[in-house]
Amino acid sequence: MMSYLSLVPISARVHKRQSRMTRICIILAVFLVTSIFSLLEMWTDGQTTAMRSKHGDWHIALQNMTEDKAEQIIDGSDVKYSSWFDAVNADADSGYYISGKTAVLYGVEEAYTADIMDYPLEGSFPQTEKEVAVSADAKELLGVQLGGSIVLSTPAGDLSYTVSGFFEDDGEFNDIIDGVCVYMRRDAFDEVRELNGAEPASRFYIRFQSERGLKKAIADIKARYSLTTENVVENTAVLSLLGASSNESVNALYPLAIFCFVIILIAGVFMISGCMNSNVAQRTKFFGMLRCIGASKRQIIRFVRLEALNWCKTAIPIGCALGTVICWISCLILRFFVKGEWADMPLFSVSISGILCGASIGVITVFIAAQAPAEQAARVPRRSGIRQYRCRSKFRPRGKHKAFQN
DSSP states (O other), X not given: XXXXXXXXXXXXXXXXXXXXXXXXXXXXXXXXXXXXXXXXXXXXXHHHHHHHHHHOSOSEEEESOOHHHHHHHHHTSOEEEEEEXXXXXXXXXXXXXXXXXXXXXXXXXXXXXXXXXXXXXXXXXXXXXXEEEEETTHHHHTOOOTTOEEEEEETTEEEEEEEEEEEOOXXXXXXXXXXXXXXXXXXXXXXXXXXXXXXXXXXXXXXXXOOTTHHHHHHHHHHHTTOOTTTEEEOHHHXXXXXXXOOHHHHTHHHHHHHHXXXXXXXHHHHHHHHHHHHXXXXXXXXXXXXXXXXXXXXXXXXXXXXXXXXXXXXXXXXXXXXXXXXXXXXXXIIIIIOGGGTTOOSSXXXXXXXXXXXXXXXXXXXXXXXXXXXXXXXXXXXXXXXXXXXXXSOOOOSOOGGGOO
16 A cells, blocks of 8 residues: 655656745755855865965974983874974074075975975985085075085184075065074074074974864863973964964854854754745645544645655755855866965865755755744645535535534
């Protein structure tokens, strides 16, 4: 025996005109959510790429830290890569020069330039204490080539080095100081620093393997090793885009995002509910007939809900597809025509979270929006179906009969 629910797809085919507007409303709601959230994810990915390029691909930096304690933290954490970093003459006023141009000295490990800052390199990282790598600007500014020699003038005396490579680093900073940056092995750097009596200002940069649960991972490190905010410096520019920053001003943006989500949800419910109410009102006789053949109010409510969810089978995929295509077009326009902060927008990426949000909104809004129309349909009296039967039937009963009485 067929269930009354088998009428759901049949009803959808018969009442195409009535259900068309409801489908369009569902598609529109899913499309809006998918396109907005997909575009938001693309913007976040683009900004994360830009911030990593500008500030470095690291999550936290430890300072005022001994090497032994740093090694303990590395051994007890899921770290992708790490590097020590120290600087001398960072303010360009301590008397370090190469051929009369200001020189800022960095004592780093190869992971700092190759992974954390990802500087393009011509040549190689210094392999001995007598080798250094310098900014690419030094080619013109100092007239030096790979394998050439430079003389570093310090307050304590002159030191000679061989140039092993050139880094495409921060050109704006080099212009400000009217000089170059010099990258040295840590042992060579420590020798220069101690020779000139400069105070150490080391930082230990850490990039975790996984970027999920970063906030908890950072909090666990602080608690486990009794570290304070003075010991741990966060890469706020990157962490804020990953949702892991402890910066309160950044975290204040998330309630705003939730508020926008709720507004879209409410708007979708009202829009779809209005269409469904109109749809139900046009089919009063149909629901009256269902009541006549024995359908209970609960069954009518279930019928309307399933009918609404049945529309989602085609409306949600169409809405998600349209939202994704519009997101791609927007990314193309923003990246190649608007540029600026949009220049790093990814192209033709599929936002899984955007599609899931769109599909979820589609199902949730339809389910909520179907509640009032379903109850309205359940209140349709049996007499509505009987009157339709009287109008269409060739049989005209003579006299009164209980089945045709109100």
